[in-house]
Amino acid sequence: MQLPVNELFPTLQGEAHWTGTPATFVRLQSCPIGCPWCDTKHTWSLNPADQIRGVEMMAKEKDAPTYAMVDAEDLVQLVEQNQSKHVVFTGGEPCTYDLTEVTERLLKKGYRSQIETSGTFPVRCTYLTWVTVSPKVDMPGGYKLLPSAIERANEIKMPVGRPADIDKLRGVLAMREVSCEVWLQPLSTSPKATALCIEEARKNDWRVSIQTHKFIGVR
Ligand code: SF4
Secondary structure (H helix, E strand, O other), rough: EEEEEEEEEEEEEOHHHHHEEEEEEEOOOOOOOOOOOOOOOOHHHOOHEEEHHHHHHHHHOOOOEEEEEEHHHHHHHOOOOOOOOEEEEEEHHHOOOOOOHHHHHHHHOOOEEEHHHHHOOOOOOOOEEEEEEEEOOOOOOOOOOOOOHHHHHEEEEEEOHHHHHHHHHHHHHHOOOOOOOOEEEHHOOOOOHHHHHHHHHHOOEEEEOOOOOOOOOOO
16 A cells, blocks of 8 residues: 655654654655644645655755655665654554554564544554554644544644633543643643643643754754
8 A cells, every 4th residue: 555655764762651762754745724824835635736855855855745655665665764763653644544564564574553543534554553642632633532543542632722622632632541741732832831731730640842943943
């Protein structure tokens, strides 16, 4: 199966459980969720006219809606060009695709996979893949959270901008039978949202995820 790869690059995971971990980020193209504050809107559409060759995708220097179709074997070879043992599938919404084959191939080669998803699509990957669900509730795309995706999460990383987001988080956690790591991530790293996250984390024994990569000048 081929996957539309917008970009593939080495960096540090800057958020939640794996913060500080050197990682290869694989950004997949397309997302129908429509979050107004999305900082990767260039990944939303999957337009055949934007398809480029793999070498061109790897040479990209600016955000653009262009993507290359890459099969699982070739994707592993691209990952092998970096030294990181951690691979993060992000987007876009990576769970619009079946990631079973590529995560299996990576596992066999000794890599750890992580998926960052909105929780609105089935999560298809190896059972050892770390799944980060960043729940997107009541977004313009109209997609509902999937109970199976919420249950599969190893961590819930909630984008928080106002108190109503904490209520939404409680609704998400009520969908799970067992607890998992809960992270509050201040929207746009605003001081007001950060203060709210700290306050709620204290009260509920949750954690605060700061987008650390934005402070150290890596993307
Ligand atoms: S789910 Fe992620 S990629 Fe999709 S619109 Fe929301 S923030 Fe953007």
